[in-house]
Amino acid sequence: MTGFNLRHFAQHGKKVVAVGRNYRDHCAELNNAVPTTPMLFMKPSSAYLTESSGPILIPRGCTDLHHEVELGVVIASECRDVSVDTAMSHVGGYALALDMTARDFQEKCKSKGQPWEIAKGFDTSLPVSRFITKEELPEPHNVVLWCKVNGEDRQRGNTREMVFNIPTLLSYISGIFTLQPGDLVLTGTPAGVGPVKAGDLISCGIADLLQCQFAVAQR
Structure with missing residues (x-):
């Protein structure tokens, strides 16, 4: 795959x-057990939203939309059944992401034993930053992720606190799904997730390296 792509x-x-429950403090705030193996779910490519694409749109019927800031890993080369030792050689770079979650939809699905896709995969549920090169982020396992809403601090965590690190995640995932160039792996969110409403402005960043802003609007 070319650099352009x-x-x-x-x-x-x-x-x-996407990887769920990959920070212990986030598990604790939602009263969830810490997984013993990575917990996976999917988002469709139609969920992507860039800063120039418009606002995050609250899905119809949702009354409890939450922000979840995450480090995303962009895959550079086909990744199938890779070992932990070789996994990082398939990483092309990174991105900052928000895993927007319709929490009320999610809780309803969980109560019925149903999948979470409608809570996690709706249009605009995946705001992302620009591509971040490996040279810009040489230590992905020791970087601060933060999120503010209308200037108020909400989330601040360090990637060293992940339950499963990036090589472990890529090795596990690639044993189930072949990861292809351009695919994105979301590595989980630290504690501090919370609600947003129409008219709010979400700011998020990776330490002092990068900052993004996304407005929230009603669909």
């Missing part, structure tokens, strides 16, 4: 594999 992963990636 990697830098435009949101247009060229075929799938998004």
